Amino acid sequence: MKQTRAIVITGNGTNCETEAAHACRLGGFDEAKIAHIAEILSGEVRLDDYHFLNLTGGFLDGDDLGSAKAQAHRLKYATVYDTPNGAPEKLVEQFTRFINAGKLVLGVCNGFQLMVKMGMLPALDGNTLTQTVTLCHNDCGRFQDRWCYLKADPASPCVFTKGIEKGIYLPVRHGEGKFLTDSPATLERIESGHLAVLKYSEADYAEPTMEFPANPNGSTNAIAGLCDPTGRLMGLMPHPEAFVHYTQHPRWTREQLPENGDGLILYKNAADFVRKNLL
Amino acid sequence: MPSRIEIALKDSVRDSRGERIKREIEHFLHLKVKQVRTLDVFTVDAELSRTELEAAASGPFCDPVIQSYSIDLPQAVGFDWAVEVGFRPGVTDNVGRTAGEAVSYLIQRPLADNEAVYSSIQYLLSADLSSEQVEKIATGLLCNTLIQRYSIMSAADFMAKRGFPTTVPKVTGETKGQVREMDLEVSDEELLRISKDGVLALTLEEMKIIQSHYRDPQVLAERKKQGLGSKPTDVELECLAQTWSEHCKHKIFSATVQYEDENGNKQEIKSLFKSYIQRVTKDVRENLGDKDFCLSVFKDNAGVITFDENNSLVFKVETHNSPSALDPYGGALTGIVGVNRDPFGTGQGSKLIFNTDVFCFADPFYDKPLPSRLLHPRRIFEGVVEGVEHGGNKSGIPTVNGSIVFDERFAGKPLVFCGTAGMMPARVNGIPGHEKSIKPGDLIVMAGGRIGKDGIHGATFSSEELNENSPVTAVQIGDPITQKRMFDFLIRARDKGLYRFITDNGAGGLSSSIGEMAGECNGCRMDLAKAPLKYPGLNPWEILISEAQERMSMAVPPEKLDEFMAMSKRFGVESTVLGEFTDSGTFHIQYGDATVAWLPMEFMHEGLPPMQIPAKWQPPVNPEAPAQHKEDWTADLLGLLGQLNICSKESVVRRYDHEVQGGSVVKPFTGVTNDGPSDAAVVRPILDSYKGVVVSHGICPRYSDIDAYHMAANALDEALRNYVAVGGNPDHWAGLDNFCWCDPVLSEKTPDGPYKMAQLVRANQALLDLCVPINLPLVSGKDSMKNDFYDGTTKISIPPTLLFSVIGTIPDIRNAVTMDFKRAGDIICLLGETKDELGGSEYLAMQGYTGNKVPKVNITTALARYKALHQAIMSGLVASCHDLSDGGLAVALAESAFSGGFGCRVELANVRFEGDQRYKTDELLLFSESASRLLVTVHPAQWAAFEEAMAGTGFSQIGQVADNDIVTIAGLEGKTVLSTDLAQLKSAWQRPLKEL
Structure with a gap:
């Protein structure tokens, strides 16, 4: 039987690779490879060999030029010299090929910032290389580590959030998570396409909220997570890989919780999708 | 252009x-x-x-x-x-x-x-x-x-002017490679001037030892062969100053102390470190016999104990006080990324799993004049917090435990303690992970950042008091990303066996790291001209002692060099061969072809005789606060909750990522609205195992104003209480001692040196007295002995402070317990005895008193209690557990209540009191900080089993968790003496630092 294969890119300040790979395995992937960007640039590891790409949390290049900016730039300009056919290619071509092959990409936190700054989200017209939205400094002006309730949009095409009834509870850990669009038109297309798949809400998952701290950053329309129109590319500021077991919940010592954490469903859905569509 | x-x-x-x-x-x-x-x-x-x-x-x-x-x-x-x-x-x-x-x-x-x-x-x-x-x-x-x-x-x-002009802050200079000869054949005054002007921090005695070394005919003959004259080079003198600095050599802890107690009993102590700290560990390891879980103690950059069959646990806590006083942001950032390199450079290297941090500041709302050169406490607070935030978060290491302690005297020097734990494979390529070696012929390789003038004289400058002329270059700014890249590379190089030995470059730079490594095989030869520089213009001595950050030094076997260098390049990390290790007995430094330092290894490491320090203990007598009798203590409790040492630090803690790596089990905040203060952290470092690491700490500098013996004892006990409260195993724990003292050496500037030194002796005695009976080995630590500010007129000395950290394990993280009340109807039980011990308490401090009756620790009864409690927790009998410390029982009850979202009814008459019954008052029972006490809640159905588990350890039922939001306490006479609701309590506790 063929293997479902996930890859997690690390290096230059990525921090969440271990738990992201762990979440992929728990979610049902046969393999979860942690690959250093140096191994990808040298050609040792190729995205083509995988089905599910994880761009996960961290501080790429220290967020020195704004979150993930320097890496977005690097991925566009860096060249992989050692390729199977011997012809050098831009790394970004591997990304585009990966996306065009109908595969899955999940960007979490710094990975979400990277996706929007490269233009992979929301990719409204299938253009994955032009930036139209951004994530900037939280309104409170500070990094925040706190747990947030995220209301899901059941009408969304998103592959990862299928089956979430009302919402999920996850931690955010960021200083730059305020979602903004380049124009009201972009926002309108995101909303009408049900691409804003997760929104900050109160504990009842009833309505999106703009109130701090339930909305920790002041995001437009309380947007916490976003997908492209195909639903195969998704990014979110909260950390699904940080809640895959009940002992990660801040109140597990006082509440009766199921064994699995809320975040695991994203990885299960990814594994199911790969098994059904990509093997 | x-x-x-x-x-x-x-x-x-x-x-x-x-x-x-x-x-x-x-x-x-x-x-x-x-x-x-x-x-x-x-x-x-x-x-x-x-x-x-x-x-x-x-x-x-x-x-x-x-x-x-x-x-x-x-x-x-x-x-x-x-x-x-x-x-x-x-x-x-x-x-x-x-x-x-x-x-x-x-x-x-x-x-x-x-x-x-x-x-x-x-x-x-x-x-x-x-x-x-x-x-x-x-x-x-x-x-x-x-x-x-x-x-x-x-x-x-x-x-x-059409805006600001274009300014290029480029360092200009030329490579000169200048080496000066230092004439030491001069008067004593001149010797001292050379030391002072050069920020060498060498005493006259030390200068004379160096002077006589250069008079030895044998030394001179050997030098002649190397083309060196009879005078030391600046490279040699600087190198000795680093190696012999208080910061690197711990001269005070190695000194011979003449100690006299209050009764005139005299005792000569040869090295506090050997007589107390090392002895604790030696005795404990002997007592543990084949159950000894220590793997590497004192000899490496961090301590190592066992974790499970396949992994070992590494921990180190450092201080970075002096740089943080000058540049709080850069100092603290460097503190955290600096201590990261310690566990990383321990054994063959470890993966970093969490950070801890403890700060001691003056009141951020301080509004009196400060001596020039001292930054306002609020700026220090802001800068340090941001520095640790950037250092920890960007490195991807969760900050899981810490605290902030306030005392006005920390205006003189803030204390910034940063700790890092790591996990290493029990065996790497067949060799125990905590062991490493060097063979003559191995290459000296430095990896990571480049060398600049940053941090020059950091080691010697921190070995002096802070003054108006403290050097600017002593400040460094850390770069977490360059370090992260280096770690990403080196951890993979470790697994491929590409180096034999690794250590970090910290204080003293290459002089220290290569100096210590050369000690492993008895010599080295290194060419400073090969070192990569940030900019031209550095002289050889500057290259040797620069404390530029983000560098590790390795011993690479020649046959592995090509692979090491190729991998380094691929990972975007600069690595440079600087020379090789030898068995020549000499620390041989070149600049190009010229020899610029030729120091016998023995002289470098053994040439310094121990200092002689007098110590005389005389217990202080502080004014006693008059006992108070009140009908209602509610206002006192609300006041205490708003004290800086007690109030919520959530605005700071939320700025630290405490969850990255996915192993956070007991987080800094807990309870029904995620805002109650946890006692300790539980971390699950390996995501497919249920075994956890528990880390806690204790710190109580104010007790030093009564007796540093009890300050140390209580710091240790507080750390143990916090550790067992969340489920830490008392049969598998280890301690780390971080001493931050004011200068205790008698001198013109420090006429009260003998008293301060006696305080240090007593703190050490406490560790020996308490650690050995409970099998708590000390596995690592650090001392920082010059925490004073002196500008010629004003002197501010910090209160003697011991940060005691405890690290250990919990067999199954699913048994961990938090401090919040869980449900109405649970029985509230107080473990331990309350005594007439208000001395040094937050309660007295609030009234402007220190008092004299400091809490005393009975470690034997405490140990029995902690072991029984651990069994009760592992059997699932405990719903919540919270330690009693600052503010005593009243504060602990309030915290557990508002964290859990349940009120409670408590009767002081049921609190176990030990001592003269005349002192048994509501005031004392509410606010005494007697040691070794814990507040526990138990489901009524489990009470019988709990009672049995705790049999013989001294505990009593004092009340019940209520199904409303009112905290009510009945006094000894049965009348309500304290009553308020959860919202009031929580708001009093959250208000002071909410906006910071």
């Missing part, structure tokens, strides 16, 4: 950085400001075409959704004053470095050595201010003039 690229936020975008500055100007400086906007400025000093500049500005430098850019054209409009702040030449500029890297991707070539990008920030103030007031904002808030430069322009000026 250098160019200025300006990046501005579009008008519609909120400038949260500017808003924060506006708030701070109003809050700190009491000046009214209408608005602050900010711009990022990149000064590009590189050969770029206009198209390339355009591509850089519009590409990596600018976010097109929210920002606009301009090249050599100011964007500022609609302001009254502009202030631009950038770094001074040679100061680490992380943003500039990343920008330079982005440019090099763009132009498809690395930047040349003389090319660079520099960052600065432009602040645009809309305010009716005088130029003096703007100057005050610039120097008092926006710019730390030690490391940064600023310029100010009024709007009119700005228009006339």
Whole structure:
């Protein structure tokens, strides 16, 4: 039987690779490879060999030029010299090929910032290389580590959030998570396409909220997570890989919780999708 | 021609950085400001075409959704004053470095050595201010003039001159490779002058030892063969000063102490370190026999104990006080990324699993005049918190445990304790992970950052008191990303067996790291001209002792060198061969072909005789506070909850990522609304195992005002209480001692040295007395002995402080317990005895008293209690558990109640009291800080089993968790003496630091 294969890119300040790979395995992937960007640039590891790409949390290049900016730039300009056919290619071509092959990409936190700054989200017209939205400094002006309730949009095409009834509870850990669009038109297309798949809400998952701290950053329309129109590319500021077991919940010592954490469903859905569509 | 690229936020975008500055100007400086906007400025000093500049500005430098850019054209409009702040030449500029890297991707070539990008920030103030007031904002808030430069322009000026000129803060200089000979055949006064002017921190006695070394005919003959004269070179003198500094050599802890107690009993102690600290561990390991879980103690950069069959646990706590006093942000950032390198450089290297941090500050709301050169406590607070935030978060290491302690005397020097734990494979390529070796012929390889003038004299400067002339170069700024890249590479190199030995470059730089490594095989030869430099102009001695950050030193076997270097290059990490290890018995340093230092290893490491320090103990007698009798203590409790040492630190803690790596089991905050204060952290470092690491700490400097023996004993007991409260295993625990003292050596400047030294002796005695009976080995620690400020008139000495950290394990994380009340009807039980011990308490401090009756620890009864409690917790009998410390029973009850969202009813008559019944009062039972007590809640159905588990350990039922939100306490006479609701209690506790 063929293997479902996930890859997690690390290096230059990525921090969440271990738990992201762990979440992929728990979610049902046969393999979860942690690959250093140096191994990808040298050609040792190729995205083509995988089905599910994880761009996960961290501080790429220290967020020195704004979150993930320097890496977005690097991925566009860096060249992989050692390729199977011997012809050098831009790394970004591997990304585009990966996306065009109908595969899955999940960007979490710094990975979400990277996706929007490269233009992979929301990719409204299938253009994955032009930036139209951004994530900037939280309104409170500070990094925040706190747990947030995220209301899901059941009408969304998103592959990862299928089956979430009302919402999920996850931690955010960021200083730059305020979602903004380049124009009201972009926002309108995101909303009408049900691409804003997760929104900050109160504990009842009833309505999106703009109130701090339930909305920790002041995001437009309380947007916490976003997908492209195909639903195969998704990014979110909260950390699904940080809640895959009940002992990660801040109140597990006082509440009766199921064994699995809320975040695991994203990885299960990814594994199911790969098994059904990509093997 | 250098160019200025300006990046501005579009008008519609909120400038949260500017808003924060506006708030701070109003809050700190009491000046009214209408608005602050900010711009990022990149000064590009590189050969770029206009198209390339355009591509850089519009590409990596600018976010097109929210920002606009301009090249050599100011964007500022609609302001009254502009202030631009950038770094001074040679100061680490992380943003500039990343920008330079982005440019090099763009132009498809690395930047040349003389090319660079520099960052600065432009602040645009809309305010009716005088130029003096703007100057005050610039120097008092926006710019730390030690490391940064600023310029100010009024709007009119700005228009006339078309904005700020282009400034390139490039270090200019030529490689001179200059070596001076130092004449030590001079008078004693002259010897002292050489030491003082050179920031060598060597005493006259030490200078004379060096002097006589250079008179030895055998030494001179050997030197002649090397082409060296009879005078020491500056390289040698600097190297000895580093190696022999208090910071590196721990001379006070190694000294011979003449101790006299209050009864005139005299005792000679040869080395506090050997007589107490090392002895604890030696005795405990003997007692443990084949159950000994220590793997590596004292000899390496961090302590190592067993974790499970396949992994070992590493822990180290460091201080970074002096640099944090000068540049709080850079000092603290360097503190955290610096201590990261300790576990990383232990054994063959470990993966870092969490950080801890403890700060001691003066009141951030301090409003009295301060001596010049001292930064305001609030600036220190802000800077340190931000430094640790950036250091920890960017490195991807969760900050899981810590605290902030306040005392006015920390205005003289703040204490910044940073700890890091790591996990290493029990065996790496067949060799125990905690062991390493060097063979003669192995190559000296340095990896990571480059060497600059940063941190020169850090080790010797921190071995002196802070004064007006403390050197600017002693400050470094850490770069977490360069370090992270290096770690990513080295951990993979470790697994491939590409090096044999690794250690970090910290205090003393290469002189220290290579000096210690050379001790492993008895010699080395190193060429300083091979060292990669940040900029030209460094002399050999500067290269040798620079404390530039983010560097590790390795011993690489020659046959592995090619693979090591190739992998390093692939991972974007600079590695350089500097020489090789030998068995020549000599620390041999060259600059090119010339020998610039030739020091016998034995003289370097063993040449210094122990200091002789007098110590005389005389217990102080403090005024006693009059006992109070009240009908209602509610206001006292609310007041205590708002004390800086007790109140919530959530505004700080939320800025630290405590969950990265996915192993957070007991988080810093817990309870029904995630805001109750946890006692300790539980971390699950291996995600497919249920075994956990528990880490806790204790610190109580105020007790030193009564007796440092009990200060140490209580710090230790507090750490143990916190550790067992969450489920830590008392059969598998280890301690780390971090001593921060004021100078205890008798001198003209320190006439009370014998008293301070006696305090140090007593703190050590406490550790020996308490650790051995409970099998608690000390596995690592550090001392920082010169925490004083002295400017010739004002002297501020910190209170003697021991931070005691405990690390150990919990067999199954699913049994961990938190401190919040869980459900109405649970039985509230107090473990331990309350005594007439209000001395040094928060309660007395609130009234302006210290008192004398300091809490005393009975470690035998405490141990029995902790072991029984652990069994009860592992059997699932405990619903909540919270330690009693600052503020005593009243504060612990309030915290457990508001964290859990349940009130309670408690009767003081049921509290176990030990001692003279005359002192048994409501006041004492509520607020005494007697040691070894814990507050536990138990489900009624489990009470019988709990009672059985705790049999014989001294505990009593004192009340019940209520199904409402009222906390009620009945006094000894049965009447209600305290009653309030949870909202009041929580708000009193959260208010003081909420806005920081």
